[in-house]
Amino acid sequence: MRTPRRIAVVGGGTMGAGIAALACRHGIATVLCDVDDAAVWAGVHRVNDELARRVQRGRMCAADADRASARLTASAGLDAVAGAQLVLEAIPERADLKRDLFARVERIAPEAVLASNTSSIPIATLAEAVAAPERVVGLHFFNPPGAMRLVELVTTPATAPETAAIARALAEAIGKQVVAVADGPGFLVNRCARPYYLEALRIVESGAATPAQVDRACEAAGFPMGPFRLMDTIGIDVSLAVTRSMFEQSGGEPRWAPSPIQERMAAAGSLGRKSGSGFYEYGDGRDDAPAGDDGDGGGSPELVERIVAQLVNEAWFALDAGVAEADDVDLAMTVGLGYPRGPLAWGRELGLAHVVALLERLAGPQGDPRYRVAAGLAEAAEGAPGAGAAPPGAVPAPPGAVPAANAPAPPSGAPAPPAGAFAPPAGASAPPAGATR
Numbered sequence: 212m213r214t215p216r217r218i219a220v221v222g223g224g225t226m227g228a229g230i231a232a233l234a235c236r237h238g239i240a241t242v243l244c245d246v247d248d249a250a251v252w253a254g255v256h257r258v259n260d261e262l263a264r265r266v267q268r269g270r271m272c273a274a275d276a277d278r279a280s281a282r283l284t285a286s287a288g289l290d291a292v293a294g295a296q297l298v299l300e301a302i303p304e305r306a307d308l309k310r311d312l313f314a315r316v317e318r319i320a321p322e323a324v325l326a327s328n329t330s331s332i333p334i335a336t337l338a339e340a341v342a343a344p345e346r347v348v349g350l351h352f353f354n355p356p357g358a359m360r361l362v363e364l365v366t367t368p369a370t371a372p373e374t375a376a377i378a379r380a381l382a383e384a385i386g387k388q389v390v391a392v393a394d395g396p397g398f399l400v401n402r403c404a405r406p407y408y409l410e411a412l413r414i415v416e417s418g419a420a421t422p423a424q425v426d427r428a429c430e431a432a433g434f435p436m437g438p439f440r441l442m443d444t445i446g447i448d449v450s451l452a453v454t455r456s457m458f459e460q461s462g463g464e465p466r467w468a469p470s471p472i473q474e475r476m477a478a479a480g481s482l483g484r485k486s487g488s489g490f491y492e493y494g495d496g497r498d499d500a501p502a503g504d505d506g507d508g509g510g511s512p513e514l515v516e517r518i519v520a521q522l523v524n525e526a527w528f529a530l531d532a533g534v535a536e537a538d539d540v541d542l543a544m545t546v547g548l549g550y551p552r553g554p555l556a557w558g559r560e561l562g563l564a565h566v567v568a569l570l571e572r573l574a575g576p577q578g579d580p581r582y583r584v585a586a587g588l589a590e591a592a593e594g595a596p597g598a599g600a601a602p603p604g605a606v607p608a609p610p611g612a613v614p615a616a617n618a619p620a621p622p623s624g625a626p627a628p629p630a631g632a633f634a635p636p637a638g639a640s641a642p643p644a645g646a647t648r
């Protein structure tokens with residue numbers, strides 16, 4: 212497939228500049244466009260700072276950085292997108308702005324693939340704004356784009372295969388692992404990661420543990436960062452906005468209902484690291500001190516099991532909805548976010564019947580709809596009780612799980628998970644802490 216040799220990136224902020232730097236490093240002539248001269252130059256500085264940092268860290272030589280920088284041109288307005296084979300937008304997360312942008316870009320670059328880096332706006336909503344929706348695709352990079360290996364390639368039913376192939380070729384040419392994903396709430400990664408935050412928040416809401424206890428338990432199980440520390444890093448408002456968007460797009464799916472804790476904290480301006488306090492306090496030498504009662508020690512492995520059961524369930528819901536292939540689900544969550552195991556493999560390791568029994572217990576006699584079991588998971592669990600049936604095309608379970616000293620007790624009547632199901636896989640090396648939102 213032909214890799215674009217000339218691209219345009221519109222929006223030179225955090226993501227746009229990072230992606231432009233990547234493209235320039237990989238030999239691709241890149242035009243960076245922004246609203247006015249000041250914004251353009253800020254974007255160019257970001258690109259050059261990124262290249263300079265790589266030189267400082269010994270990751271590239273100064274001559275290569277100079278060559279990469281020379282591949283960048285920059286311009287206020289959109290005229291310079293003419294001649295680009297692919298135009299990637301990385302402007303603020305507002306559907307009206309992005310739709311207007313694509314409609315204007317289409318007139319200037321009628322042959323170009325129109326790619327969006329949106330995290331949460333349906334690609335179909337953007338494609339509706341142009342005359343040729345077959346040229347529209349999502350190319351969802353993660354933050355920081357230079358360090359995060361995964362890119363979601365999001366297609367709609369209207370996306371032409373040629374469009375998807377060109378977008379994939381670009382992402383692969385700049386060193387990314389691409390997963391093909393169908394358009395829908397949260398695409399794949401943000402969707403499959405949602406329970407990591409929401410179930411953790413429910414645990415704290417119920418008083419079963421403090422945020423710091425849940426974090427310690429998750430980190431002990433091999434997650435690169437506990438859910439509360441991660442929400443503080445992402446921004447509690449940003450994480451809440453993604454949850455809200457998924458909840459609204461789905462017409463009120465109970466599993467994705469925003470947490471009252473996050474709502475209260477966002478309203479109070481307690482946004483995490485960027486505001487100086489969130490689930491932890493930051494600054495004044497108190498970096499990462501838990502806000503409020505720390506509780507004693509770490510949370511129990513049962514808390515992690517609860518979160519993992521919902522991660523497994525969500526992954527099966529995504530499979531049922533045709534969001535991605537089974538292999539790609541596990542790949543995305545391990546390569547993309549550094550989870551110690553893919554959720555599908557983890558479910559098999561625990562035993563699908565065990566996962567279903569736990570979800571049913573959490574649903575309680577009233578059948579709390581947040582714990583409804585995915586149809587594919589229920590079916591697979593029935594087909595292979597305890598053993599854990601593999602979804603079609605699933606990757607094998609990771610080898611060499613380390614025995615856990617304190618494996619959780621199984622719920623009554625459910626088969627026990629194997630020892631080690633909550634320990635990091637042997638030799639696991641964590642990629643950068645997953646910056647999903």
Ligand SMILES: NC(=O)c1ccc[n+]([C@@H]2O[C@H](COP(=O)([O-])OP(=O)(O)OC[C@H]3O[C@@H](n4cnc5c(N)ncnc54)[C@H](O)[C@@H]3O)[C@@H](O)[C@H]2O)c1
Nearest residue numbers: 222223224225226227245246250301302303304329330354
């Ligand atoms: N920041 C993240 O963690 C992250 C991760 C993945 C995806 N995204 C998505 O990437 C996109 C960009 O996010 P960001 O964090 O880089 O934003 P940002 O605010 O850092 O940068 C946005 C840039 O777009 C420019 N801009 C605004 N309106 C414009 C217009 N009409 N035409 C041209 N340029 C315009 C701004 O001047 C700014 O330079 C969003 O859709 C966001 O959801 C962000």
